[in-house]
Amino acid sequence: MKKRIFALAILMVAVLFSNEIVAQKFQPLDKSPMDAAAFPSSYRVSDKLVKVIYSRPQLKGRSVAKLAPAGKVWRTGANEAAEITFYKDAKFGGKDVKAGTYTLFTIPGDNEWTVILSTAKNVWGSYFYKDSEDVVRVTGKVSKSEKPIEAFSIAFDGEDNNATMYLGWGDTLVSVSVKG
Structure with a gap:
């Protein structure tokens, strides 16, 4: 009998503590969720040249010009300013950049x-x-995307240690070279 009471007491304590864990309050999904883009883009490659962490605002019927006005400094995304990490010394848009993390x-x-x-x-x-x-x-070169891009996006394309970083939103594409 004592063993059953002891086992029941242990079970009740476990249930009590498990409710505390379940009772944690988590924030709802952000309206401009955080994302990352890297080169090489494969998550299985650990020897990266560059990675950007940024939030992805959506147009929702608004214009890029309203959300990222011409001639004004923009955080390059939403919420916190985007961060870009170079894992080795690189040339960014033709200029030398030391390995490290920077705000974009x-x-x-x-x-x-x-x-x-x-x-x-x-x-x-x-x-x-x-x-x-x-x-x-x-200087990032501007071109037009073939299809409208609703959520601000960053992507990389290239081979070996020669890549191009693309910023895309609405019908705007901005490209900058990144070389390792």
Whole structure:
């Protein structure tokens, strides 16, 4: 009898603690979910050249120009500014960049975008952007996408250690070379 009471007591304690774990409050899915893009893009390749972590705002009937106005510094996504990590020294848009993590800002334009790597860390938006923290500024070439892109997206394409980073949103594609 004592063994059964002891076993029942253990079971009740386990149920009590398991309810505490289940009672945790998790945040709902973000409206602009976080994503990552890397080169090489295969998750099975651990020897990466570059990776970007960013949030993906959606147009939802709005224009790119309204959400990322021409001539103004943009966080390159939503929420926290995008972060780009180079795992080895590289050429970004033809300019030398040391291995490390940087904040990725952009200045949209009609024919070209300025793409900025900054030393700023843990930045919400671009509200406190300082050009004194710029590492490099390069020109991103603008072209038109074949299909509209609802959610802001970043992708890489290339071979070996020669890649192109693409930023896509609406009918806009911006490309910047990345070479290891």
